[in-house]
Amino acid sequence: MSQPQQVEAAPQLPPIDRTPLRRRRRHAVGVQLACIAVTVFMALPIVLIGLAAVSSHDALNEFPKSLIPSGFSTDTLTSFFRATGTIQALGNSLLVGIYTVFWSLIIGAPAGYALARSAFRGKDIYQVFILLVRALPIVVLSVPLATMFLRLDVYDTVFAVTLVHTTLALPTTVLITASIFVAVPADLEEAARVFGCTRWQAARRVVVPLALPGLAASSIFTFVLSWNEILGATIVTLGHRTLPAQVLTTLDEASTPYRFAGGFALIIPALVFIFVMRRYLVNMWGTTLR
Template sequence: MSARRGKLWSRTVFLLILVTVAGVVLLPILYFLTISFASNYEAYQFPAKILPTFSYPARLRYNADTENYTLLLKKGADFEAVKTTSDASDFSLYCKSQLNVLISPPAVQTLFDRAKASDQAVPIKLRKDFFRNYVVFFILAEGTMRALFNSLKAAGWTILISLVLGGVTGYILARYKFRFSTTFSTSLLVVRMFPAVALSLPLVVYIMRMNLYDTPFALAIVYSVPNIALTAWITSSIFKGISVELEEAAMVFGATRLKTLRTITLPLAFPAIVASSLYAFLAAWNDSITALIMTNDNPTLALLVYRTVGSSTIPNLPAAGAVVLLIPSLVFTFIIKNYINQLWGKVAL
C-alpha cells in the first residue's frame, strides 16, 4: 500500500516538474508567437495576451452633435474609444495600420450608415488580417527572399566545409595515434573560444583579396572555422565507437578502402554526420554579427531581422521576422532529429 502511495507521490512530483519546465520553455515562445501576430494597437496593450486574437469585439457610435463616428474597442469590462473620425477612408487607414484590419472605405461607409440609423453604439465585427505582420515584414524588409536564399547558401556551404574538413580530422583522430594527438584534439576547441567578431575582422581582409567579399561563401568560411573543430570532436567520438574490425571485414571480403568508407564507415557514422550538420546549420543560420561585418548588399535573413529590430519601435514586426527566421531551422531540426538516434532494427547499438 505504502509502495503504491510512494509511486503516486513520485509521479505527482515528476508531473509537476515536467509542467513547470514545459511552462518555462513554452510560455515565452507562445508569447513571442502571439506578439508576431499582434497589431500595433494590441502590442501596446497591458496586460498582453497569451494567445493571438482573430477579431476585435468593437462598437461604432454616431456622435450626432459633432457629426462624426467613434470606434470603441473592448478593454476589460468596458469599451474604450480609440478613433473618432467622420471620414471613411481615414477610418479604413486607421484599421489597417493600427489594428491589422483590412476594410475598404465603402465598407466603412456602410458601417457608418448603420451606426447613424441607430441611436446607440452598434456592435460591429472587425476581423483581423491574421498574417498582416508577415506580409508587412516581407514588404518592409526589402529583399527578404534574397536574404533567405543567402542564408540557405551560407548554411549549405558551412555544412559542406565543416563536414569534409571536420569529418576527415575526426576520422584521423579516431583511427591513428600520433604524437600530440590528444594535445591536437584539445587545441581544436581553442578555436571555438574566439568570438566570431575577432575571427571575422582579420579574415575580412583576406576575403576581400580573394574577391569573395559580400558572398554567402565567404560567410560560410568564417562560420566553418569553429564548426570544423566541433565536427571533428563529434565525428571522432563516433568513429572511435565503430569497431576497426567492421572496416577490416569489409576489406577482407573484397572492398577497397574507398568502398569500405562509403558502404561501412559513413553509414555507421551517419548520426554524427547529421548532428554535426545541424550544428553547422544553426551556427550559420542564427548569426548576424559576422554577416554585419562580412556583407554589404547581400545580407542574410538573420541580419535582415536584426536590422528590422533596429528600425522598429514596436516588437510585433521584428517578432514576425524572427518567426520567419525560426521556421526553416525548426523544419531542418525536426527532419534531422529522426536521424540523430539512428537505430538499425530498433535496438540501440
C-alpha cells in the same frame, strides 16, 4: 489409537519493504516534472513570439496585453516579408546554412574519422587545440577577415559568410564525428577489408552507413549554428546579408510588428530543419552510440 499428527504452521515471511519502490517512483516523477519544466521554459518564448507574429497591429498595441491575442491577422508577417531585402536575406541564410553543412562534413568528417581510427602522440592535445578556435571571439578576427576578403574580392558575398561559418562549425563537427566513428566497431571495417575492400571502400560501404544518423545529427548543430550566427555575417557583408544580420541591423528603426515577425521568421527554419532530421538525432543517441 495413534495420536493425530500436528500440521506445522508455514513460516511467516517478513513484510515487504516498499521504500525503494516508492523512492524510485518519486525519482521518476521528479525527472518527468523537471523535463516538463525545461520544455515549458524553452517553448514558452517561442509560443509567445509566434502568437505575436500572427496578431493584428491593434492587438500588439493593446495594454495590458493578454496571453491570447484578441485579434489574429497575417498582416504582421506579410509586411515583414514585403520589407526591402527580407526575401533576399532569407535566401542567403538558407544558402549559407546548406553550404556550411556541406563543407563542414566534407572537411570535418574525414578529420573525425582520422581521430577515431588513428593513434598518435599528442592526440588529446590536438583535440583541445581544435576547440581553441572557438575561444577566439569573432570581434578580434573582424578586421583581419574583412581585410583578407577585400583583397580576395570576396567581401559581401555568400562565399565569405560560408567561410566564416564553416570555420566556426569545424571544431564541433570534428569532435562529434570522431565520437560517432569511435562507436562504429572497427571489426566490421576490418572484415570488409578481408573480403577485398580497400580502406576507402570499407569506410564508404560499412562505416558511413552506420554513422549516418550521427552525421545527420552533426549537420543539425552545424545548420543551427550557421543560421543563428549574426556578428560574423554582419562584419563580412554589407548588401548581401543573412536574415539574422538583416534583422539585427534594422532593429533600431523597425516597428514592433517587424521585430516580432522577424523573431518568428528566424525561429521557424531551424525548427523545421530539426523536425525533419529528428529521427537521425534520436537514432544517434539510441542506436549508434549504444
